[in-house]
Amino acid sequence: MSNYITIRHSLLYIALLSVIMLLxxxxxxxxxxxxxxxxxxxxxxxxxxxxxxxxxxxxxxxxANTAEPKRPMAIDFTATDLLSGEEISLSDYRGKIVFLxxxxxxxxxxxxxxxxxxEVYKHYADDGVIIIGVGINDSEENLVKFAKxxxxxxxxxxxxxNEIARKYHIRSLPTTxxxxxxxxxxxxAQGGLSQGQLIQAIEELLSKE
Numbered sequence: 001m002s003n004y005i006t007i008r009h010s011l012l013y014i015a016l017l018s019v020i021m022l023l024x025x026x027x028x029x030x031x032x033x034x035x036x037x038x039x040x041x042x043x044x045x046x047x048x049x050x051x052x053x054x055x056x057x058x059x060x061x062x063x064a065n066t067a068e069p070k071r072p073m074a075i076d077f078t079a080t081d082l083l084s085g086e087e088i089s090l091s092d093y094r095g096k097i098v099f100l101x102x103x104x105x106x107x108x109x110x111x112x113x114x115x116x117x118x119e120v121y122k123h124y125a126d127d128g129v130i131i132i133g134v135g136i137n138d139s140e141e142n143l144v145k146f147a148k149x150x151x152x153x154x155x156x157x158x159x160x161x162n163e164i165a166r167k168y169h170i171r172s173l174p175t176t177x178x179x180x181x182x183x184x185x186x187x188x189a190q191g192g193l194s195q196g197q198l199i200q201a202i203e204e205l206l207s208k209e
Contacts, residue, residue, distance in 0.1 A: 071180075071184035071185055071186065072184065072185050073183055073184055073185070074090060074098070074100070074177065074179045074183055074184065074185050075090075075167045075168065076089060076090045076091045077089065077090055077163070077164050077167065079134075079157035079158070079159070079164070080157060080158075081155040081156065081157060082135075082140060082143060082144050082147070082156045082157065082158055083144070083147065083148075083152070083153075083155065083156055084155070088132075088155055088157070090132070090179075091183070093130045093132075094181075094182075094183050095128065095181050096128040096129065096130050096181060097124075097128060097129045097130070097178075097179070097180065097181060097202060097205050097206070098129075098130050098131075098132065098177075098178075098179040099117070099129075099130070099131045099132070099176055099177070099178060099179075099198070099201075100132050100134060100168070100176065100177040100179060101113075101117060101131060101132065101133050101134065101174060101175075101176045102134045102136060102159075102165060102168070102170050102173055102174060102175045102176070103133055103134070103135060103136075103173055103174045104135060104136060104137055104138045104143075104173050105135070105138055105142040105143055105145070105146040106137075106138065106142070107173045107174060109173075109174055109191060109192035110173055110174040110192070111146065112192055113174060113192040113193050113194075114133075114146075114147075114150055114152065115150055116193065116194060116195035116198060117131050117133070117152075117154070117193075117198065118150065118151060118152050118153065118154070119195055120195060120198045120199060120202065121153065121154045122153070124202055127202075127206060128181070129202055130154065130155075131154040131155075132154065132155050132156075132157065133147070133152070133154065133155065133156040133157070134157055134159050134164055134165070135156060135157070135158050135159065136159045136162055136164075136165045136170065136173070137162070137173075138158070140158050143156060143158055144156070171190075172190055172191075174190075174191065174192060174193075175188065175189070175190050176188070176189045176193060178201055178205075180205055180208075181205070181209065186201075186205065187201070
């Protein structure tokens with residue numbers, strides 16, 4: 001009986017010792033490292049979201065693509081029409097398409113293109129097209145003689161002092177300025193023009209009215 005008690009006590013002692021060692025092992029366990037909330041917030045990567053640039057609207061794109069470039073205004077002048085004897089000014093023809101043709105009776109390409117100018121003028125006069133021939137480095141007699149020889153009916157003026165030619169920076173003949181209905185210089189051509197080229201230029205401006 002005493003041996004049984006002794007064995008029982010030994011087992012209890014061993015069980016108690018095991019429990020104590022287990023508790024000690026749990027107490028010595030190293031807790032997982034944790035980052036303080038404030039530090040975690042500081043170390044978190046910052047995400048920057050850029051606001052996208054608003055895409056241009058279709059209306060704005062169309063307006064930008066169709067906007068007319070700003071054009072220089074044609075410089076006004078006053079002179080006498082050699083064929084009618086009347087005084088005319090370029091500004092008198094505001095609202096019309098004007099071809100300002102610098103020419104000379106001694107200039108072969110000038111002489112060659114004038115019949116085309118006359119035909120175009122006759123055809124488009126009622127549509128608001130005017131042609132003004134500006135004779136330079138010539139004489140009134142020669143200008144009038146040649147103009148009448150081909151039946152010119154549009155105004156012909158004589159730039160006796162080359163004042164008009166200087167305003168328009170004329171360097172060679174013929175030179176023709178195309179002026180739109182607003183009095184703006186739409187284009188300039190150096191050299192002779194054909195009837196087809198004149199018609200194309202006129203139709204382009206008439207389509208913009």
